[in-house]
Amino acid sequence: xxxxxxxxxxxxxxxxxxxKALETAKLCAKKGLxxxxxxxxxxxxxxxxxxxxxxxxxxxxxxDARGAVLVIRSHGVSKEILEQAEKTxxxxxxxxxxxxxxxxxxxxxxxKNGKPVILIGDEKHPEIIGTAGWCRGDVxxxxxxxxxxxxxxxxxxxxxxxxxxxPPPVFEDILSRIKERFSGVExxxxxxxxxVSRQQEACEIANWADCMIIVGGRNSANTRKxxxxxxxxxxxxxxVESAAEIPPHLLALRGAVNIGITAGxxxxxxxxxxxxxxxxxxERNDQVQPDQTEQxxxxxxxxxxxxxHPAEPVIEKAVSQESTTVQVTYIDGDxxxxxxxxxxxxxxxxxxxxPESALSADNVADTPEASLEEEAAPAEAEAPxxxxxxxxxxxxxxxxxxxxxxVEGKIVQLTExxxxxxxxxxxxxxxxxxxxxxxxxKVGDTIEVEIVKVNDGEGNVIVSQRNIVRKHKWEEICKKFxxxxxxxxxxQRAVKGGLLCNIESFRTFIxxxxxxxxxxxxxxxxxxxxxxxxxLELEQxxxxxxxxxxxxxxxxxxxxxEAAWAKLEEGAIVKGIVRRFAKFGAFVDLGGVDGLIHISxxxxxxxxxxxxxxxxxxxxxxxxxxxxxxxxRIQLGYKQLHPKPWDNVEEKYPVGAIFNREVVRLCSFGAxxxxxxxxxxxxxxxQISTQRVEDIESALAPGQMVDVKILSVDPHAKRISLSIRxxxxxxxxxxxxxxxxxxxxxxxxxxxxxxxxxxxxxxxAFAEKLEAQEEADEADEEAVEETAxxxxxxxxxxxxxxxxxxxxxxxxxxxxEDSEEPEEGEEExxxxxxEPKE
Ligand code: SF4
Numbered sequence: 029x030x031x032x033x034x035x036x037x038x039x040x041x042x043x044x045x046x047x048k049a050l051e052t053a054k055l056c057a058k059k060g061l062x063x064x065x066x067x068x069x070x071x072x073x074x075x076x077x078x079x080x081x082x083x084x085x086x087x088x089x090x091x092d093a094r095g096a097v098l099v100i101r102s103h104g105v106s107k108e109i110l111e112q113a114e115k116t117x118x119x120x121x122x123x124x125x126x127x128x129x130x131x132x133x134x135x136x137x138x139x140k141n142g143k144p145v146i147l148i149g150d151e152k153h154p155e156i157i158g159t160a161g162w163c164r165g166d167v168x169x170x171x172x173x174x175x176x177x178x179x180x181x182x183x184x185x186x187x188x189x190x191x192x193x194x195p196p197p198v199f200e201d202i203l204s205r206i207k208e209r210f211s212g213v214e215x216x217x218x219x220x221x222x223x224v225s226r227q228q229e230a231c232e233i234a235n236w237a238d239c240m241i242i243v244g245g246r247n248s249a250n251t252r253k254x255x256x257x258x259x260x261x262x263x264x265x266x267x268v269e270s271a272a273e274i275p276p277h278l279l280a281l282r283g284a285v286n287i288g289i290t291a292g293x294x295x296x297x298x299x300x301x302x303x304x305x306x307x308x309x310x311e312r313n314d315q316v317q318p319d320q321t322e323q324x325x326x327x328x329x330x331x332x333x334x335x336x337h338p339a340e341p342v343i344e345k346a347v348s349q350e351s352t353t354v355q356v357t358y359i360d361g362d363x364x365x366x367x368x369x370x371x372x373x374x375x376x377x378x379x380x381x382x383p384e385s386a387l388s389a390d391n392v393a394d395t396p397e398a399s400l401e402e403e404a405a406p407a408e409a410e411a412p413x414x415x416x417x418x419x420x421x422x423x424x425x426x427x428x429x430x431x432x433x434x435v436e437g438k439i440v441q442l443t444e445x446x447x448x449x450x451x452x453x454x455x456x457x458x459x460x461x462x463x464x465x466x467x468x469x470k471v472g473d474t475i476e477v478e479i480v481k482v483n484d485g486e487g488n489v490i491v492s493q494r495n496i497v498r499k500h501k502w503e504e505i506c507k508k509f510x511x512x513x514x515x516x517x518x519x520q521r522a523v524k525g526g527l528l529c530n531i532e533s534f535r536t537f538i539x540x541x542x543x544x545x546x547x548x549x550x551x552x553x554x555x556x557x558x559x560x561x562x563x564l565e566l567e568q569x570x571x572x573x574x575x576x577x578x579x580x581x582x583x584x585x586x587x588x589x590e591a592a593w594a595k596l597e598e599g600a601i602v603k604g605i606v607r608r609f610a611k612f613g614a615f616v617d618l619g620g621v622d623g624l625i626h627i628s629x630x631x632x633x634x635x636x637x638x639x640x641x642x643x644x645x646x647x648x649x650x651x652x653x654x655x656x657x658x659x660x661r662i663q664l665g666y667k668q669l670h671p672k673p674w675d676n677v678e679e680k681y682p683v684g685a686i687f688n689r690e691v692v693r694l695c696s697f698g699a700x701x702x703x704x705x706x707x708x709x710x711x712x713x714x715q716i717s718t719q720r721v722e723d724i725e726s727a728l729a730p731g732q733m734v735d736v737k738i739l740s741v742d743p744h745a746k747r748i749s750l751s752i753r754x755x756x757x758x759x760x761x762x763x764x765x766x767x768x769x770x771x772x773x774x775x776x777x778x779x780x781x782x783x784x785x786x787x788x789x790x791x792x793a794f795a796e797k798l799e800a801q802e803e804a805d806e807a808d809e810e811a812v813e814e815t816a817x818x819x820x821x822x823x824x825x826x827x828x829x830x831x832x833x834x835x836x837x838x839x840x841x842x843x844x845e846d847s848e849e850p851e852e853g854e855e856e857x858x859x860x861x862x863e864p865k866e
Contacts, residue, residue, distance in 0.1 A: 036295070041102050064099065066113065071251075102123055103125075139164040147168065147189060151169040192218060231261055235261040243268055243269075243291040243295050244267065258290070430482060459492050478499065508563060509563040517530065519557050531573055536561070561576060598654060610638075616648065618650075687735070688735050689701045696724065
């Protein structure tokens with residue numbers, strides 16, 4: 029008979045914590061936040077693994093949860109850690125069990141004024157560590173009565189409290205010893221009711237059972253205490269973390285043995301159910317034994333509730349899917365009596381006096397009495413089956429197979445529909461042909477199979493090879509999930525909420541919000557494509573996956589960034605792609621990380637817009653001027669890799685050379701002509717034409733292209749003097765008056781044919797100039813003096829301001845120069861022509 033404790037599995041506090049944490053994780057996944065738990069949320073490896081698969085990852089320090097949502101475990105933490113968590117994490121979700129919170133409040137209130145506290149519990153248990161952190165005075169931790177003598181003598185005003193899961197009888201014992209020593213101590217029973225009920229029930233079942241299975245994590249204090257309690261009443265008590273740990277000799281038992289099952293407060297339902305199912309299978313196996321068919325048509329799994337549910341069957345659920353015939357009943361009162369009355373193994377009354385001793389495999393094998401009894405036993409078929417016999421048979425057969433187990437077997441029969449595999453068990457394994465992976469497999473081949481069912485109801489073991497492959501693939505996926513690896517998914521179709529994909533044939537869903545970094549309204553273009561995704565959630569039971577392409581893109585970008593940063597160094601010249609322009613510069617992609625060329629570093633020429641120098645998507649060489657990895661700022665230079673416009677200006681624009689350039693600006697004293705971006709020259713008004721120019725705007729206009737001759741270059745002062753007039757003259761000479769011309773006699777009657785209108789203009793201008801020169805020759809010196817005197821008078825009048833005086837003086841000089849007319853062929857030059865003259 030099998031009895032499962034009613035108070036087995038998650039207690040209220042653990043259930044609350046798990047639900048709250050799962051809700052938090054869901055919300056975090058929705059908002060793209062990280063969810064962390066400070067230590068294991070509860071003390072059970074499989075539950076922790078499940079929570080991990082839901083995105084709740086464990087951190088050991090509060091600092092590791094910076095920027096994440098932090099879940100505080102059900103055991104609680106110290107006041108200081110809680111405060112630190114609230115400051116450090118993005119948000120803190122406190123899942124401390126309300127009973128534990130009450131314990132914290134008790135010790136905090138009591139010790140506020142420095143009074144001591146005696147904590148009874150395991151000093152290494154997180155609940156005790158957390159509780160000690162709420163005590164403001166001295167704290168003494170002990171977990172046995174023997175340790176009371178080690179306490180100091182001044183604890184008369186101490187408060188005594190216990191870990192919420194501490195065994196009540198042990199607490200009573202320690203407390204009475206403390207009270208004997210310190211009569212003035214206050215005490216509070218802080219052991220939670222769930223623990224008390226669980227312990228009491230475990231005692232009762234263990235007292236009745238031949239063998240107890242306690243399901244739970246070895247790191248769970250209350251599971252360990254349950255085990256210790258059960259051992260006192262039932263020496264064959266086994267603590268197992270999962271069904272895989274059920275001792276093999278128990279797997280071979282039959283219904284004549286009373287088996288009790290209980291579980292710790294942090295044991296998830298699925299682990300408990302797995303163990304119950306396996307043990308239930310044993311009961312069912314027993315049913316098909318020909319000698320017991322009559323009395324064991326159904327397996328009796330009894331859920332114990334000796335306190336609250338007397339007599340009638342209350343739970344009507346089937347314990348396992350396969351066990352539709354399994355009856356679940358509560359026992360009334362003493363489990364011993366119930367088993368004696370109702371168990372199919374009623375013959376257990378004939379069981380030897382110490383059936384427990386028979387449950388030890390070693391005992392069966394080694395005890396001489398056992399063999400003597402066996403020898404002495406009559407060999408009749410109707411001989412009563414005792415637990416000892418069952419155990420011996422179990423040990424002899426030692427089948428060691430269970431559901432989900434992987435075993436090696438030899439193909440012994442191969443038909444079109446079915447494959448029969450010898451797995452070394454009393455029955456061969458059967459599987460449909462479709463479950464065989466290798467189409468060329470033949471009789472005699474050794475293959476690996478998974479036990480799907482230990483007994484299909486007809487005594488056959490059902491196996492599968494395909495399951496193993498899928499299982500291994502799933503394990504691989506789980507590993508990738510844990511390591512955060514990016515995997516490939518093939519998009520099958522677009523649905524309303526996202527994309528349905530396949531990862532290694534496992535159904536995968538990518539929510540629409542996780543398809544790309546930005547929202548994508550039409551998902552159809554993704555269908556049929558292979559995309560890289562990050563696994564967000566694994567549904568272990570259904571083997572479904574939730575994945576994010578967006579996350580994968582972000583991570584890949586982050587990696588590329590890291591790689592790019594590792595390569596960058598100040599002063600290096602690197603290649604980049606111009607990505608976009610802004611008012612203040614241009615962004616250049618350096619292979620995963622963007623740098624900025626500030627507008628002032630794009631060109632040596634002021635006022636130039638980025639798009640005038642660079643082109644989007646073009647590759648450019650840039651200089652890394654500065655790096656700030658923390659702020660992710662890279663300052664780049666572009667102009668720095670190009671010569672300054674005034675560098676080598678003398679070579680580029682030698683004196684005497686003529687260039688065709690654009691007039692960019694006019695002013696009263698001349699015109700500025702752009703030789704190249706950033707290099708302008710000045711053509712003084714006197715150098716604009718062969719004729720005197722009064723109004724510059726009548727002679728030139730911005731945008732006009734003109735020939736200019738370089739008169740002088742001063743790279744230090746950044747001045748270049750230009751002359752249109754001389755360029756004009758040179759052009760004429762080049763075209764019409766080159767060295768050959770004097771040797772050519774031009775008949776008077778023949779009109780010379782000039783090649784350019786400029787030459788014509790020059791000729792006319794030249795003629796006028798000659799005429800003017802003649803007139804000037806005729807002018808007497810007196811006229812010159814008069815002019816000078818008049819000008820001097822003007823100077824005197826203009827002495828009111830020095831500037832005006834200067835201007836007039838300059839005019840005087842100019843007029844004097846004008847009066848000194850150049851000789852024929854002599855050209856006017858103005859070395860300082862870039863200085864404004866009035
Ligand atoms: S055993 Fe009790 S105190 Fe501990 S978590 Fe469960 S309900 Fe809370």
